[in-house]
Amino acid sequence: MSRGSPQRRRLRSMPRPHHQVVADGQTVDDISPHRLGERFVARGRPKNDTSRLPERLGSNLDGEQRLSAEPPVDRAPDVGAQKISPVAPPVGADSPGQRKRDQGDEQDQRKDCCQHGHHLHRFRWKAGLAGFVNPPGNRVDLNSRDSAQPARDATGTMTRSSGMSIVGFGREICGDLAAAERREWLCTNGVGGFASGTVAGLLGRRYHGLLVAALEPPLGRTLLVATVDETVAYDGLERRLSTNRWADGTIAPCGYREIERFALDGTTPVWTAAVADGRVEKRIWMEQGANTTYVRYRVLRARTALVLQLKVLVNYRDSHGATRGDGWRMDVTPVARGVRVIAFDGARPLLLLADHGDATTAHSWYRNFDLAVERARGLEAVEDHLHVATFRASLELGEALTLVLSAEAEPSLDGDAAWSRRTQHDAEVLDTWRRAQPSAEGAPIWIGRLVLAADQFLVRRPLAADADGVTVIAGYHWFGDWGRDTMIALPGLTLATGRGEIARRILKTFARFVDRGMLPNRLRDGGQAPDYTWSVGETLRARHELSASRPRYP
Known part of the structure; x- marks a missing residue:
């Protein structure tokens, strides 16, 4: 498409959407469509404007609800699990010091660039600002009974009281595993720690996890909590909301199929999962200034009580490493509202707490997680994580459970207050x-x-x-x-x-x-x-x- 072609002039006349441009002080002058309606590449040149950006096209496709298979625990995956031949995911830098620009066909080469606050180039997420847009026809009402129900502006875009709109997308992305795992989210805590993962919910990097604590701020980053295996029982149905890829290529369970919508509320990732006619919202954020992650589950729609089961999988390793759990026993002790985990003598205690429901201890290794991005980079790509606690709670419409994952001595259990501090x-x-x-x-x-x-x-x-x-x-x-x-x-x-x-x-x-x-x-x-x-x-x-x-x- 030439610069003066009617198609390009038409694209530039379209209104500007919320998009994945990340800048540090330069302005962005050109948004070039790599497959119109899919993604855009931002090129930075000083002193130019962003007044001509193409509208992202999209549709809201209904997804099929399916019962996912059980995950393998010290055994091979169950019969009936989805078997997907691993396809090389977007390749990151060959080494932490390298930075690569996107090249080639948009379908075949989805490459990451390392994040730098002073560089301006496109990649899937940037310090909590994932490259997500709100496509026309894909504005889904979250049906929340909570007082924080989004309002809508004149265009129909959902907004919070702060005026910051919510950007996200529906099943056309969330129900497509390849598309959903290419999109990553990131939360930070202001002391060097972070939580990170994919929209699909599976672990793709050694750096993915719900709590990567900065034990020597801002460094000493240590993976403490890898993921949560989530199951919802409602109206006689049971649905697995988690997604894992195993070393043999099996995808089990396939919880990404249940995701109705993913959105960013400010810098907070929010998922809405569908179970029959019920809806469950999950959001993840970190306490500013502390190595604490909050995971909140709220029932947005339900005719009867909904039972939530959460299995927490932990680790204790340098964020650059990988773990094989052979012979490693952690000290798992019940405490009020949860469990305490001490990985080894001298390790920082890890608290896993919930403000609602019951907690039981466990000690079972989930083996052979496949980290597809690390495999594509030629690094160790198989890892084990330890299931140490199971939380169960029955929730009615409008009720919530807040899971607290913390390396602090006395983290707050008040999920409402913690969310208020984050938004403040x-x-x-x-x-x-x-x-x-x-x-x-x-x-x-x-x-x-x-x-x-x-x-x-x-x-x-x-x-x-x-x-x-x-x-x-x-x-x-x-x-x-x-x-x-x-x-x-x-x-x-x-x-x-x-x-x-x-x-x-x-x-x-x-x-x-x-x-x-x-x-x-x-x-x-x-x-x-x-x-x-x-x-x-x-x-x-x-x-x-x-x-x-x-x-x-x-």
Whole structure:
């Protein structure tokens, strides 16, 4: 399609949707359709506008409800499980340091780029801002009886009281496993920890999990809770809401088929699952400033009581590793409202609690999870996780169960209060931006989403000399705080969002590591000395000392 063709002119005249553009301070000038109605690629060029974006096309396709097979527990998958030949998923960077741009056909090559707050390029999700849009004809009423029921603006788009619209999609994506597992979500906690996964619910990366705790903030990232195996019993039916891929290629259970809708409420991922005429909503968020994840299940529609069973699968490993559970026994102890897990002597205790229902202990390894993205990258791709607790609760219409997964000593069990704190934090971030930027009042809603995404890169780095230290995470999932990346991203993440005080604290933090005029390339875990390798090389290159030394040291 040429730049002057009637088709391109027609596309550019279409109204702008909420889309997956992620920026740091540059503007985005061009949204090019890679298969119209499927996805778009953002190209950043300063001083251009975003006034001509094509509307994303889509439809709401009904999906078939099916009973999923039981998962394998120390055994082969059950007969009747769906067998899918693994197809190479989107390939990430070959190593954590590499960054790759998308290439080739949109159908065959769906490639990730590592996340960097100072780079502007397209990938599926960016610091909680997954690349999700709200296609026409796909605005599904969540039928919530909760007081937080979304309102609708003049266009019919669902909004919360903060004015931030909800973006999402229905069965045409959620019911397509290949499409749903390509789309990833991310929640962060402001101290370096995160929760992450796929829309389909299956684990695709070693970095996916419900609680990846920063035990030495902002680093020391440790996978503590991998996933929850979810079963709903309602009106004589039983449905498995989880989805797993096993090492032999089997998909079991196939809970993605039950997902009616996925949406982002601010930075919070929200699923709506259908069980007959019943509807169950699940949302995941993290406590700001704490290694605690909340998973809330609420009954949106039901004629009778609905019984929820949740099996929590845990681990205790470095976020870059993989676990085989042979011979490993964890200490699992009942406590009030749940269980406490100690993986080994000296390990940080893990609390698994619920504000409703009963909890029982367990100790059973679920073996041979297949991590498709890691397999495509040529890394160890088979892993085991330990089932340590089962929570059961009977819920009536409008009732909720909040699961609390925490590495903190005394996490709050009040799910309503925890959700209020999450929404209040996001609202304060947006209010700060609006006060600082007069143009924010009429800005597109997706700009506000970028402001929330920017906040997720800003994390605490407490130091012995400065307990209020702040730094910038160079990218999720595997990057820490890098000096060069921090300085490049600083204006877009802080000054453009009205957070000058945060910028001052970041500069003050890095000033403590200046050595002979050099900022560190990266800060390390566990009090190790900073790495200045890149800074030394750039200094020599700037002074032309490398070229002068090559004749002597080729």
